[in-house]
Amino acid sequence: xxxxxTSVATxxxxxxxxxxxxxxxxxxxxxxxxxxxYALYSLKxxxxxxxxxxxxSIVSEEMLHMSLACNILNAIGGQxxxxxxxxxxxxxxxxxxxxxxxxxxxxxPFSLELLSSVFMVIEEPENPLHFPQQRLMSGEVPETRTIxxxxxxxxxxxxxxxxxxxxxxxxxxxxxxxxxxVTDLTSALAAIDLIVEQGEGTKDSPLDPEDExxxxxxxxxxxxxxxxxxxxxxxxxxxxNQKYIYDGPVIPFDPAGVWPALTNPRLQDYAPGSxxxxxxxxxxxxxxxxxxxxxxxxxxxxxxLRTAIxxxxxxxxxxxxxxxxPAALGVSAxxxxxxxxxxxxxxx
Amino acid sequence: MSYLxxxxxxxxxxxxxxxxxxxxxxxxxxxxxxxxxxxxxxDASGPNGWWNPGGGAEWRLLGCTVTxxxxxxxQAANGDPILGCVVADSDRRAPAKIVDLDPxxxxxxxxxxxxxxxxxxxxxxxxxxxxxxxxxxxIWDRSHNGGGDSGASSMYQSVLTNLEWGxxxxxxxxxxxQATAAGPDGRLSIKFNVDGYNMNPTSPEFTRGRIVGTIGPxxxxxxxxxxxxxxxxxxxxxxxxxxxxxTGLGFCVAQVDTADSCIYLDLxxxxxxxxxxxxxxxxxxxxxxxxxxxxxxNPFFQNIGxxxxxxxxxxxxxTAGVVMxxxxxxxxxxxxSAVQNNQLGLLLTNGNTRQLTPESPQGLYxxxxxxxxxxxxxxxxxxxxxxxxxxxxxPAAQGxxxxxxxxxxxxxxxxxxxVATPTTALTFPAQVQTDANGRATVQVQANDLxxxxxxxxxxxxxxxxxxxxxxxxxTDYPLGQWNFVSLxxxxxxxxxxxxxxxxxxxxxxxxxxxxxxxxxRFLNLADPQAVWANRELLLMAxxxxxxxxxxxxxxxDLSGPKRAAILRWLGQSELQMGQPPxxxxxxxxxxxxAAPTVxxxxxxxxxxxxxxxxxxxxxxxxxxxxxxxxx
Numbered sequence: 001x002x003x004x005x006t007s008v009a010t011x012x013x014x015x016x017x018x019x020x021x022x023x024x025x026x027x028x029x030x031x032x033x034x035x036x037x038y039a040l041y042s043l044k045x046x047x048x049x050x051x052x053x054x055x056x057s058i059v060s061e062e063m064l065h066m067s068l069a070c071n072i073l074n075a076i077g078g079q080x081x082x083x084x085x086x087x088x089x090x091x092x093x094x095x096x097x098x099x100x101x102x103x104x105x106x107x108x109p110f111s112l113e114l115l116s117s118v119f120m121v122i123e124e125p126e127n128p129l130h131f132p133q134q135r136l137m138s139g140e141v142p143e144t145r146t147i148x149x150x151x152x153x154x155x156x157x158x159x160x161x162x163x164x165x166x167x168x169x170x171x172x173x174x175x176x177x178x179x180x181x182v183t184d185l186t187s188a189l190a191a192i193d194l195i196v197e198q199g200e201g202t203k204d205s206p207l208d209p210e211d212e213x214x215x216x217x218x219x220x221x222x223x224x225x226x227x228x229x230x231x232x233x234x235x236x237x238x239x240x241n242q243k244y245i246y247d248g249p250v251i252p253f254d255p256a257g258v259w260p261a262l263t264n265p266r267l268q269d270y271a272p273g274s275x276x277x278x279x280x281x282x283x284x285x286x287x288x289x290x291x292x293x294x295x296x297x298x299x300x301x302x303x304x305l306r307t308a309i310x311x312x313x314x315x316x317x318x319x320x321x322x323x324x325x326p327a328a329l330g331v332s333a334x335x336x337x338x339x340x341x342x343x344x345x346x347x348x
Numbered sequence: 349m350s351y352l353x354x355x356x357x358x359x360x361x362x363x364x365x366x367x368x369x370x371x372x373x374x375x376x377x378x379x380x381x382x383x384x385x386x387x388x389x390x391d392a393s394g395p396n397g398w399w400n401p402g403g404g405a406e407w408r409l410l411g412c413t414v415t416x417x418x419x420x421x422x423q424a425a426n427g428d429p430i431l432g433c434v435v436a437d438s439d440r441r442a443p444a445k446i447v448d449l450d451p452x453x454x455x456x457x458x459x460x461x462x463x464x465x466x467x468x469x470x471x472x473x474x475x476x477x478x479x480x481x482x483x484x485x486x487i488w489d490r491s492h493n494g495g496g497d498s499g500a501s502s503m504y505q506s507v508l509t510n511l512e513w514g515x516x517x518x519x520x521x522x523x524x525x526q527a528t529a530a531g532p533d534g535r536l537s538i539k540f541n542v543d544g545y546n547m548n549p550t551s552p553e554f555t556r557g558r559i560v561g562t563i564g565p566x567x568x569x570x571x572x573x574x575x576x577x578x579x580x581x582x583x584x585x586x587x588x589x590x591x592x593x594x595t596g597l598g599f600c601v602a603q604v605d606t607a608d609s610c611i612y613l614d615l616x617x618x619x620x621x622x623x624x625x626x627x628x629x630x631x632x633x634x635x636x637x638x639x640x641x642x643x644x645x646n647p648f649f650q651n652i653g654x655x656x657x658x659x660x661x662x663x664x665x666x667t668a669g670v671v672m673x674x675x676x677x678x679x680x681x682x683x684x685s686a687v688q689n690n691q692l693g694l695l696l697t698n699g700n701t702r703q704l705t706p707e708s709p710q711g712l713y714x715x716x717x718x719x720x721x722x723x724x725x726x727x728x729x730x731x732x733x734x735x736x737x738x739x740x741x742x743p744a745a746q747g748x749x750x751x752x753x754x755x756x757x758x759x760x761x762x763x764x765x766x767v768a769t770p771t772t773a774l775t776f777p778a779q780v781q782t783d784a785n786g787r788a789t790v791q792v793q794a795n796d797l798x799x800x801x802x803x804x805x806x807x808x809x810x811x812x813x814x815x816x817x818x819x820x821x822x823t824d825y826p827l828g829q830w831n832f833v834s835l836x837x838x839x840x841x842x843x844x845x846x847x848x849x850x851x852x853x854x855x856x857x858x859x860x861x862x863x864x865x866x867x868x869r870f871l872n873l874a875d876p877q878a879v880w881a882n883r884e885l886l887l888m889a890x891x892x893x894x895x896x897x898x899x900x901x902x903x904x905d906l907s908g909p910k911r912a913a914i915l916r917w918l919g920q921s922e923l924q925m926g927q928p929p930x931x932x933x934x935x936x937x938x939x940x941x942a943a944p945t946v947x948x949x950x951x952x953x954x955x956x957x958x959x960x961x962x963x964x965x966x967x968x969x970x971x972x973x974x975x976x977x978x979x
Contacts, residue, residue, distance in 0.1 A: 045869065177884070275552045282408075285439070292440040306888050307441045310898030313885070314442045317404055317869045343471030344434050347361070347411030 001124040004028075004145045008097040012157035015165055019078040021154055022069055026080055027096040028147070029066035029195075031089045032122055033059060034287075034339040035105050038261075039119075041319035041337065042109035047257020051110070051222050054251070058123075058215050061198045067174055068191040070298040071182040074172040076165040083295035085341040088287075092264050095122070107336065109261045109323075112253065115223050123216040125200035148196055155192050158185060174302040177309070204240045217244075225251050259323040261336035271328055276335035279322045284342040286315055291341075349565045351505070351537040352575050352603045352612045352670065354420030355524055356564035359435040360665035361412030363542055363559040365446045367405050367457075369398035371863040371903065372969065374451040374764050378803040379858050387865040389549065397865070399547050399965065400555060404866045405902045407446040407459050409437045412559065414466070416666050417521045421608045422675070425521040430466075433474060435561075438463035442897040447904050449483070449720055449836050450808045452759045452767045454969040455590075456483030456720045456834050460904065461897025464508055464538065464563075466522075472515065474522055477508025477536060481895060482573050483720040485830050486599040486617055487966065488591040490543055491624045497965035498624040500590055501543035501598070503617040507572045508536040508563070528565035537566035541616040541669065544625015547965060558625040560616060560668040571717040571732070577603040577739045578692050580618070581708045581828050588971045591829055595703040596620065596631045596696045599828060604687055604739055609678035611636065611652065611687065616669025618694075618705075619658055630659050632698025636673050638686035639693050639706065649695060649704075650686045652679070688738060709826050711738035714749055714813045719833045722894075723794035724908045725840040731790040731833060733780070733813055741786030747816040748779035749788050754812035754832055756822050761972040765801035768809050773797050773837050776811070794837045805907060806838040822975070838907030847917040848926025849876045856910060860901055876925060883918045890914050 008024040011017025040055045070080040081087070089096055092106040103121050108114050126146045145153065158165070166184045175181035182188050194209065201207060201214035206228060208214050213221060213228050221228050227248030234243050262269070267284065270277035293308035319337045327335045370376055373395070376386050388396045412435040417425035425431070437443060444462035448454045462479035484502040491499030511534050516522040529536055540561030546553040570576065580600045582593035591598070600618035604611050613636060620629040634656040637649035653674030657663060679687070692707040714735040721729040733749050735742035755768035775793040782788045792811065800807045812832040814820055825831070844851040854876070861867060861874040871878045879886065889900035890911055906914075917924060 273552055275554075278552055289438070289440050296440060306892075307898070309885070309888070310442045310896075311440070313870065313898075314404075314406075317866060320869050321402075343439055344467060344469065345408075345410060345436060347413070 001126065002095065002122055002147055003099045003102050004097045004147065004150050005099055006145060009145060009150050009153045012153060013161050015076065018076060018154070018157060018162070018165065019073060021150075022073040022076075022078060023081060024097050025069040025150070025154070026066055026073065026082065027087060027089075028098075029062055029069055030082075030087065031095040031105075032062050033066075034088070034091065035107055035118065036062065037315075037319070038107040038336065038339075039110040039114060041316070041323055042259045042261050044257045044259055044324075045320065047254050048110075048252075050251045051253060054218050054222055055110075057212070058218055061215070064179060065195045065198070067179045067298075068182070068195055070294075071173055071179065072188050072191055074298065075168045075170075075182040075184070075188060076162070077168045080295070080298040082298065083292045087291060088339055088341055091339065106264050107339070108263045109336070110258050111255075112223055115219050120216060120219045120223065123199060123214070123219060125214070125216055127203065148200055151192050151196050155189055158188055158192075162188070172298070172300060172302065174297060174305055176302070176305055179305075206244055221246065221248075222251055222253070225253065227251060259334050260332065261323050261334045262327050263336075265327075265336040265338050267338050267340055267342075269327075270335065274328065276322065276325050276327055279318065279325065280335065280338045281342065281346055283315065283318050283322060283337040284340045285345045286311060286318060287337075287339055288342050290315065292343075349528070349537065349567050349570060350575050350603070351539045351562040351564035351566075352577065352601065352614050353537075353564040354418060354422065354605065354608045354610075354612070354672075355528065356418050356562050356670070357414050357425075357430060357521065357525075358416040358560065358562050358666065358668040358670065359412045359540075360415045360558075360560045360668065361435070362410040362553075362556050363412075363540075364406060364408040364410055364556045365457075365542075365545070366400060366403040366407075366555040367446050367448070368403040368864050368866060369400045369965070370865065371448070371451055372398050372454065372965070374801075374804060376863060377451070377859060379855060379862065380803070382862045386862070399549065402866055403555070405445040405447060407444040407462065409435060409464070409559070410556065412436065412561075415560075415662075415668075419521060419524060422610065422672050428519055428521040429468075430474070430519045430521045432469065434465075434467050434469060434471075435563075436465045436467065438465060438897075439471070444479070444897055445902050447902065449722070449834055450806075450905070451804070451969075452764070452972075453808045453810075453834050453836070454759060454966055455487060455757065455830065456485065458483040458720055458904075459504065461895060461899075466563075467514070473512070474514045474516060474519070475525075476512040476514075477538075478510045479508055479538065480506045480572060482506040482718070483834070484542070485719070486591075486828070487830065487970075488593065488598045488617075489587075489589040490598065490617075491621050491626070492629045493622060494624045495589060496547075496967045498545050498547055500545070500966060501541060501617055501621075503539060503541045505537070505539040505573050505575075507566050508538055509534075511536065525563075525565065533568050535566045535568070536563055537572075538563045539614070539616070543621065560664055562614075562616070562668045562670055571715075571734055573717050573719065574715055574734075575601045575603055575614070576713075576715075576734050576736050577601045578711070579708045579713045579828070580692070580694055580705050581826060582705045583824060584829060588976050590966070590970050593705065595705045597694055597703075597705040599830075600694070600705075602636070602692065604684075606684070608672075609684070611673045611679070612670060613656075613673055614668075614670050615656070615658065616664075619664075619669065628658050628664060631696045631703075632701070633696070634658055635695045635697065637693045637695050637704075638683075638690045639704075640686055640690050649693065650683070650690075652683050652687060652692075691738075708828075709818060711736075712742070712815050712817055713737070713827060714742075714815050714818075715827075715831055716813060716833045721792075721833065721835045722904065723792075723835060723837050725794055725796045725838065727794050727908075729792040729794070729833075729835060731792060731811075731813075733782075733788045733790060735782050735786040735788070735815060741784070742782060742815070743786075744782050744784070748781050749790075750779050750814045750816065750820075751776055751790065752778065752812060752814075752820060754810045754820070754822060756810070756975040757829065757832065757973050758808055758810050758834075759969045759972040760974060764972075765804065767974070768807065769800055770797070770807075773800075773807060774809055774811070774835065792833075792835065794835075796840045797837060799839050805905065805910075806836055809835045809837065811835060836905070838910075841907055841909040841913070843909070843913035843916070844926070846920065846924050847913050848924045849879075849917070850926040850928050852910075852913050852926075853879070853917055856906070856914070864902070876923065879918075880923045887915065887918045890918070 487502035490501035545557035
């Protein structure tokens, strides 16, 4: 379970504090995307198709969550800041806003170990079904917050103080590609519920409002190698953690269908003048371009989203080529795309 | 005005053009005979999918920097912070695309969806502009050693519109440029030359080449894609390459600037190189001359300015081949008179050898501004024709502009469908009068075709303009071999009702899955379930304007009615399969089975690997030109 510093959600009773908290939410939602994409891209074409689709669905929802956080911030008159050098975290490292001694998130090719030690930790709910939970001692002052608590704090503060905050220009709202607009308190609360439930499920069910397993459980499906399905023997008194069971259709994993890509590649790791350096510079330049396109989208030009989506699609083909390229002469590992802020393509 | 102007900047760097080459062979469009090997790179066993079957059509500016800037009147913008700034493509959308018009007209490849950006080295924006798509022209065999596509050079000229300016306070040069482009119609002229293209798949430079270019002012009442100035038209040597001049220089243009009292000459695509993308070839002294032909006296060459310093260090990168003549003083009245009333020439003197590259005959010239068109049946192309003499509007009294079909530069080899037939597919006047500005607008109407090329949609045509005093010499092309209009006319198409996969989409999408293996990285276009599952993305991509970098098909070779049918199918509430044909269509999962082996980058890049000139590029297409197939 990720633990956030309390400082990311302080002063929520003021509009400025709420702006800051939502900007933190945008950064946090984004920060999961590079590691998930890295694992996704590491799956060789034609292999591990079910796993690819599950991870892809999770990444898509992380993008939705980031978009919803932007919409809420715009709805209360803030300005999402997506195009800045510090927006992309350094990998390996803690996700933005999380405690320093907490989870260190790497860029690594897909493996079941990565799934259980990183991705399922990122997505782990406060009270995961099937797993024991860690409760705070009564009266103890919490110094950290889970993601669910973070969003709940935002929600409670909006309920308490936010009814006059929704003065943002509705024309700034992005409402295409399945992203709901946020224009008032009700739609903001619904957006927060969607973020939390897609990520964590609900207290009693692993399913999100679309009846899909929440992210944690989707990763667990891959880990256990079976889809999650309702327990056919459920009784009225069956406890929540027995209502579902990982014994649905098989989700096979073929380790040979993963590119042996580098872990935590940086541009500086590649030889000057080499094919992987050029390709990774192009990738980082394109990724920076995605952030710039999203910044434009959420700062006054909602229609620009389709251009951003087009750019994201071009990332995919680039990454697949990079992952199939040796990192250097005589090295057994393949290259991996770098997620670095690169506003100008270097002289090559 | 135009880039060939006193106020201008030059840039130099690299470019990337990474087309898919499976579609370089027209027979690959035939779904019935397509083989999976066509998606593999060429090897010892055969040409397969030529040299870059995995290409995604990206066209990029790479590491280009501003190498020179001029304030006008020969005054260098020394010390201006624009020097060293970056000329880049878009930092916020997909890269531009390079697209052939057709496998049987590969000599006008267009750049679509290019945004040109000038920024500081740290990325601070100075200028953003949208590049109006255009094809290259004047391709020629530039390199003295090493031919093929790598030895070729060509040029692109267009305009930047929808200009967005950044903080220009530090740069007087950029402020001066901005002042020329005020208002909503503000635009700039941009021209660049590309050569030294690398076709060696084991090199980090694969699909890249050298680019040098110039950006300057533009106005709405001048051509976008050429300079209506003094056109130098070399004669062609015999051979099957692109174009080899007999007199040492390629096509080029000069502009007489009476305000600056000088001549701006653009040699950027005209001086040969020693090797592909290499230094300029020293051919001796290069001098601009007026070819004075007085009554009752022998003609003579009058020097205009000093010899051109084309061999000075870094000349090409610093100037992009643009020179001002005279270099250090104004034209004398005598020189100006000689220039305005006589044919010009570029004289190369090397020992006792003299070679003259002349201006077009009698200084006459005619050209269509936009010269590449795609037309649905019933649509018209509007040709914007400009007739000039000695760079001035040609008076209407000198006669009309002539137009005739000319397929001679189109490419159709043995075993391929015939090009440019039927000739009834286009309706246009054989001649047209010019206005007081030497201009004429002509509508070229596309008529219904009945699939003259069977397995590939539509037909390609060439349309050449000339003048009565020039006529049609289809051997020497006195106004330039490449000076003609290329048109792709699509077959008429009426989809079934409702639109179904088998009746309408399957043949189209199977062809794309065959020809563009890179698509399999996204989805298998030949699989209706995969297409249906991705319909939201596909609806967006097929609905984008053709100018958008992300439009589908990337190749822009789909007619309007077929695009509309695809959009209707994708927009239906349920998957409409229709009835499969009696004979099963081609292997539906071709792209899928081929996916894991899509040509990726090579495993290693041996140091010093030679730059080969594999088959399947422009050189192979140029060798199939009809003009070379005359009995």
